[in-house]
Structure formats: C-alpha cells, structure tokens
Amino acid sequence: MLVRPLSPALAEKARIELSEDPKRLEENIRHLKQWISKQPHLRARTDEQWLAAFLRGCKHRLEHTKAKIDLYYSFRSKAPYLYSIKYNEPKFMDIMNLGAVLILPKTHKPADPRVILYRIGQYDTKEYSAIEVMAVLGLLEQICFMEDDNLVVSGTVNVIDLAGTRWTHFTQTPIRQLKNLIQANQDAMPIRIKSVHFLNAPLVFSTFFNICKRFLSEKTKSRIMVHSKSNEALHQFVPKEILPQEYGGTGDSIQQSIAYWKEKVRKYNSFLEEDLKYGCDESKRPAKTQQITTVEEPFRRLELFYDVYKEGNLWKLLPRFNHLKATEFYRPISMIRELNPKLAEIAKKELNENPTHVENDLRHLKEWLAKQLHLKARTDDQWLIAILRGCKFSLERAKTKLDLFYTLRTTAPEVTLRLKPTEAEFMDFLRLGTCVILRQPKDALHPCVILIRAGEYDPQKHNVADIMCALYYLVQILVIENDTATVMGTMIVVDYEKVTLSHLTQASPSLLKKLVAVSQDSLPLRLKGSHHVNVPAGIEIIFKLVSGFLGEKARKRLRIYKSNEELLKNLPKEVIPVEYGGSGGTISELIDYWANKIQEYKPWLEEEMQFGTDESKRITKVKNNSNQGSFRKLDID
Template structure:
C-alpha cells in the first residue's frame, strides 16, 4: 500500500523560502547520525519549514521527535487504528484538519468530544489519536503558514479531568513545543467549563511563555470567531465547512485507510546504543515518574496565587518601612473579627494610604466589612461560572500595560456588547473589582491609578439599570476601602444623558473625588491629560487592540479562580467584633430610603 506523501516539488514551488540545498544538507546530517532513523525529503521539508528554515533548529527538533516517540511508546507506539484501544478511541473524539484555511494561510486543527462519557475517555490514547491525525495530515497535505488548535469544551465534564495524568501531559506538551513539526500560531479553547482552572493548573507548569502567550479562552463560539474566521468552522458553528459528524466519519475512515503509514511511523525509532556520547533515557527528558505523584494528588497547589514579590515592593517604595508593615499586620491579626492578612496586603493598604498606619487600619476594616456585608456585589467571584462568565463578555475591563510618565496605572472600561438587556450593573461592579484586585495583588503598587470609561456604546437603556444603592455601596468602597491611589476618573466619548448618570453618582462622591472627575467629548480631549501612547491601538496608542486586551483579561481572570476563591474566604465575623456588631444599615442606611431617589 502506497504511503501517499505530498509532492516535495510542489512545496518547493509554492514556498520561496524553502531551498533544495538546505533540504539535502538536513537529510545528509540526519542520515549520518547512527542513532537516528533515515528520513526522506518530505520529512526534511516538514521540520525545516516548521523551524522557519533554521537548519540547526530543525536538527534539534528531529532528534527530539524520534527520541521522544521512541521513549514514550505509551503515547506514540502501537498506532494501528484497526486495533484496540485506538479502534474504540476514534469514536470518542473528533480530531481533524479543517479543509478551509484562514486568510493568513493557517490550518485549523479542530478537537471535540463526540462521546461525553468519561468512562470511555483514555487520555494517553487520545493524545496518540491526536498525533496520528496531525502527522498523517502533515505528511499528506504538506506545510502551512501556521497551525491553530481549536478545542470545543462543550461535552467535557469533571470526570474527564480526573483522567488527565500530569506525566502524560508533560510528555505531550514537551513533544508539542520541542519536536512536533507544526508552526503553532494559537491554542484556542471555547465553550470553556467551570473547572477550566483545574485543567490549566495541570498544563501551565509544562508550558513555555511562548505557548502561554498564544493560549486563549473563549466562553462561546461568538468569542472564538473574533480570532478564527467563522467561515472556516464546521456548519454546527455557523461556518461553511461540513458538519462535525461528517468530518468525524471522514477522518476515522482516513485513519483506517492509512494503516501502512502508521506502521511505517512505528518503525522509525532511535537506537540509543548508537548515539554519539552518552545514551539518553526517559528520565533525562521528563524526570522520574515518581516525582509527579504529589502533583497528581495536589493539583490545587499548582494553582498558586502568584502574588507580587514583597521585596520588589520595598525596593520601588523607598518610603515604605518594613516595621510599619509588620506593625499593621500585627494589629490586623489581633482583631478577632478580621481575617488574617499577609505582608503584601499590608503593603497595598499602607502604600495606598500614603504610609499612614491609622488610615490603613480604617481602610482594612472597611474593606473586609463592606465586602462581607455586600455579598451581592463582592461575593461569588468564580470567573468560570455565571453570572461572571457572561459579564466578562459584555464589557472590557483591563489594566493597560503601559503606565503614564508619572507612574500611574490606567484601568480602562468599555462596553463590548451594547445591548442593555445583557447589562447587569451589580455584576459589572463585581467583575470590575475582580479585575483591579487581581492586578493589585499580582502586579503590586503604583504611584497612582487612573480609571477611564469609554462611553461610546452606552445608551439610555443602560442608565435604567443603574441602581442607586449599588452605586452608593461601590462608590463608598472605592473611596474608603479599595487599596488604590486614585488620581483621576475620566469619562470620554460622553453621551447626551451624562447629566443623568452624574446625578446618580454625585450624591455619593466626596469633594476629593469630584475634583478628580473629568468629562471629555472625544479621545482627542482625553489625551490632553492621559498620554495617547498608553492607550490601545483603536485610540491611536501603542497598546494592543481592545479585542486582544479583552481576550487576555478574560483568560487572566479565568486562570486565577484560585485567587478569587481565596478572596471569597476572607470575611469578617461580626459576632467577634469588639463593641457593637455592624450591619449594612450602619454604612448605607435602610434600602427603602433609596426608593424616592430611584423613582425621581
């Protein structure tokens, strides 16, 4: 049976960067390595092109490719699709090269569970299945400008998570990043599940920064198609490609028809006894299997809070004294009603209060008390479940990567979905706070903070969703408790009914906040006070586009569900407060007192 490879001459014709002498040099080198199997022109082209025509990188990839495949027979050996366990595994999941490339010439590698029963899911066998689809596609269809992996999580349940082994994960992610002849351009998960953080906790220790930077999480297919053209997707997702069921059947048949290819692949192994120098073994690449036991039993530990380094905070804040921080921590930890705080939290509050210890004490007490009493705004902070998951699609809330020359951090807010029916004010405030608190705890202090609101998509229907009690609660929290050094509150692209919004805000704003409130008709007015180059591309700035910032922030929040779970656990116990316990009425009055304001 013929192996049916792509035509090397065709590849040389269509790829002007591919040179025949580079291919010959690579083949000659490989075929002189006593421990490596012989390779053909097709294989040389795949590795050379995937390594951006760098011969030395291609040599390293080829050695890693055959070495890993030889050592990891559990993942890469026994590739007969007509025999168990592969025969059954083909029915469990769809892995396919979609027929339509993106406008950039990237091939989409699509994944989806077809059988949602976790009892039928074998992680190692599915990794083998995925590699078989990829290697057959590469050898028969030839190279692409890039490859985008798209994973639909819709049918994934928690039972699948329990099947993911960290050693198999490490092996495959090493192979994907160091050996597989793909030009990976993106790794997109969509229809993400509430336990996505657990999956990422298992993956991230084995991912290089380059792979992490191309990882995207999308709640829905509508989020995905901002990055991957819908027309390239199957019919099920509104695309122009055949349905997933048709593609699945075609892919299974193609694998079954190419047993000879997989038999040929199985025979391409290294002979370590012939390697120049010291022979390698599996522990040289992946460590000892036993070292993964603790990781497997303690996934949650991998979900570290990733807090800012306190040593860096002392370095960048010369007026911050370690004895003041220690004194503040000791005071807090002696208050029976307050939760324990760590050194970073003490630094955040002390620095935001300009190193005034008594002011920091008051802010900390107010912070935890308001967050506990106002659980409607500050509780339930899991970014992977509704309503937070849906709220993140409605608006962009993000710190911008570049600070102002004064060292001020900029937080940008803008509606992405302008339908007021999808706008829930309390949920937006919660997510806004989540974004800021995550940033403060992981990026540390700044000289000041600016909040920018782009009003462009705001309609009057949004105003009707603004509740005065929630407005009072959040503005009180922002002014009295949140550990930020607020330097400016800028609204731009303001709307004709801005006076109505201000009428709702101003009764709850101190003079200091009103004095830092600015209204700008356009972005050109805004940049008279906020440097344009700090802003996203859409405003003429040097920061990434808002689409990319939005996706990155959603991913960041989703990856940090452990942080928000930790935050949710930090509550006051009013039964232990010295003196009279406090309640929400002590801070915000009786809710009924807002009825007239709401109607008027």
C-alpha cells in the same frame, strides 16, 4: 528525490518563511539519512517526504532538525503512554467517531495554515483520557507529514473548544504526563504552531492554564487567544469557509470530516503498521541527548500546586508561597474573554479600560493579594477583570472592594454564608423564584436586569437576607460569564406582590446596613438603577425616607410603577418575563436555568467557599462601613 513539489504559493512561503532552497533540500535530506544511520539508539523513518517535513518544521536548520528527530523518537521510550492508542485498535475508531479532535480537510487559500479542531467536551473521562485523544491526533499528524504541504509549510491554527468540559477533563492527567504531553507536541513534532484559540472556556480553565503555561515556549504563549462564546470572534482569525457548520462556517460538517479521516487512515494502514517498529533504545545511546526539561524546583512546586488544585483547595497554597513573587505563578498571558467591538468601545469610554494596561493591572492585583496575609482570595483573571471594571480600573478602589468582598465573608456570615450554594437548602430557596437574573438578548447593550420577588418566600421559614445571599452567588457567576453585565452594569426590578408586614419587619436597620454593604460596596457590578412595581399602599413613605440618603443620580434612577405595563415602557420587552407581559421566557424557565448553572458551577463554588479572611493576620484593622450611622448613603453609579 522523492519529495513532492510544492504549489507555487507554498513554494514562495517556504522560501520566505523557511529559507527553503530546493537544491539544498536534497543535500540536507541526504545528510540526515547519513546521520540517522550513525545513531545506534535510533530506529527512525527515513522516507524523504518524512525528513522534508522535519526540515521544514525546523526552518532547514540541520542541527535543530537532528535534535527534533531524536526527541521525537526518544519520547516513544521516555513516555510510551503518549502512544498508547494504536491505529488498529477499536478505541482508536471510537475516539475518531466522537470527533474529539479533527484536522479540517480544507484550507481557504492555497498557502493557509491547516486548522486543527479540538472538541474536548466530546469524550467521557470515565472511558477516555486526554492522553488517548492526543495519541489519535499524533497518528493523523503522521499522515499529514507525508501528504499535507499546508500543515508542514504554513503550520497549524489550533481551535480548542472547551464546551461541555467538566472538572475531570482538567484533572485526570497527572502533571508529569501533562508536562510530557505538552513538550512532545510543542518541541518534538515538526509543526509550527501559528495560533491557538480557546472557545467556551469554563472557570476552572484559568487555574488549569496557569499550570500548563509553565511548559509552553514564550512564542507559543504569545500566540494564544481566549474568545467569547460567540463564533463571530473566531471568524476574525479562521475563515468561515473552512469551519464546520456547527461553528457558524460553511465548510464540511463534523461528520464529513470524521468520514474523511476514517478513509484516510484506512489508506495509510500499511504506513501506520510500519511505523510501530520505530523508536529509540536508550541503552545504545552513545551520549545523552540534551532534552527540553523544566527546572526541577519550579516543577516540584507545580506538582504540589496541581495536587491541591485537583482537591479544590487552591487557597491552601498561599501561605507556602508567600516568599515567591506572584510572577512566578502568573505569566503575562491573561485568561480573559475579549470584548466585542461595541462593548470594548464602551469599556474604554466609561470604564477607562485600556487593553494594553490590563495585564499589568492584573499582575499588580495578584502581587498585592499575595502580600495580604489575612486574605484567601480568588485570583482568576476573569474574576479580577470584573472587579477592575466595577471600579473603573482604579487599582486602589479595586483593592478596597476585594478586601471588603472577602472581609464580609467573615464579618457578615449572616448574609454571605446564610445559605451555602453547595447545599440543598440553597437550591430549595432558589427554586422559590425570589430572585432571578433575567435573560440578556444576544449583543444587547443594556444593563443586565435582576428580578427580586420578595413576596415569594414564607417569612416564617426564611429571611430577607436569604435573597441577598442567593444573589451574592448568582452575581459571582454572572460577572464571570457575562461581559455585558461587567461593562454595562445592572438594574434591579423589585416586585412587591405578596409582600406582607412580616416580610418588611425582617429588615432591621443593622441587617439593612449589611445588605447594602454586600450588594452595593463589595460586588463587582455598577448599579444603574432600581425599578419597583406592585408597591403596596403605605410603602411610599419608606421610599421617601430612604431617598433622603440617596445622591442626586440615585434619586433620578429610582422608579416606582403602579403596574407591569408601566414597567414595560421603561425596560426592553425581550428581557421581561412572560408573567410581566414581556417575551423574555417564563419565571420557571429562568429558575431552571439558574438552578442548572449552580449545579454546573458546583466545583467552582466549593472552591469559593474556602475563600475569606483571617482577621487575626490583618496588619491594619479595616473600617467596617456597614456599622456607621443609621443608613449609609447609597451611591448608584
């Protein structure tokens, strides 16, 4: 029998995990060859090493193996676009050179799974497609079936880096092709997927994944993890010794891995050429093979879901699916970055965060939102977890905050919609530097700092509400991206340099109440204190008046400084901008950073502009706290 003997470590793993018996392996291969010869519709490879790969991928269950072999070749006729890239075409080598998908050549231990690295953002969607990239991977995997015992016996660990991905990476593949792509790789390939790790997931990924997971098996879904942008989290699951240097590892570089596979493909040219003749002739099939499909009605709903998602109008779906349970769209997998151990401990102690309860809390909020006819609300997991953390995981407080957040979009547009982040006027105001969120040192356990420079705008052209409107959208991006902000909260630094009487008189009592409602009551952040610097003479009286409405905790956390030097004594120097004596970058650099962020999030913000409330559909009238009393008592957590 021409099957390569396994190493001792892999042989033991095959015996324990795959129920492999070397004597039975030979008998099963002979049985498969006889079965294939009797299938008139199949033109299938019968190399013994090839058939051994399918047997091991099916844990030596013969009927399961037959079904997988049939499905593997059936996809070549059912979905030929999945195999559109041939090994001898220039496009194949172009994709190889990009390093968009690589099977890492080394393992750390003799019986470790094989690691496959996907770098989705490396290819230009105008030139290549996800289907073509996966076709390249499919050809590399064929080589592995013949010579890689680690992949065949121990399975694969899939690391999917989404850095650099754009909206088109997630919307270029029609949903029926997406369905076939997932099923061809999950159900037809003789590979056991041991785990899937997503890195650098952008905001649109959560919505996209809600579509994809409908085609995933429960076992696959249970093995998916979404990591923070730090490579350290990945290193807990994938040894640094095999990861490329670009991912903080000590293994071969990306370019070395590319060179390895280009040479491997060259050696397997004749094998890959021969493989082109294999496939399936459905006209000769004696009886239809039962293939893995999804239920048609949910699938039709998904097609509609996907079409609207591509247009950025996801909220339009809600009225059409009010009769459905939220769980029909949202499975138990939560697309949330995991907190680093220190933040997780703080979240547990200060916010009552319990990882075992998070999925149920998210599901509860989504089900509640689905029943609120007046609400058109974002339901991304990362957004909802920010709301929950801002409310210390009180579900009722989270519901109130969500309702108020979107209600103010409708009832206080002079604040929330005064400047639209998708329009040039917003960017012009942002570049004045009236408000920026300062840099957060890596792994710093300190509240995120927001700097307001109220004197930087011309009161003849702009209003103080413009500052709140700009912050309103910057903070939304912040809580989606920055776990430290959602756990540790924020501090505000207000610089009054250049502030004139014209600036101060813009804040009428009615406007001030709405500013407070938006900033304090609706945004999912805990305000840990405020610091005021370069305060002009006479404004202390206003502070004394306002402090009468503050709670004891808030009064203790309000600080007024006479100089930047005093400010530096109370805040980390590495956070404070250079202009204030710190080392946290220049104001200009911070402005550029956030201007680029706004551009990066443009599709997300365009979608965000569609959310709000339809007050005519509200079942019970909401009490607007912003209209009660001359000042609402400020309560800083």
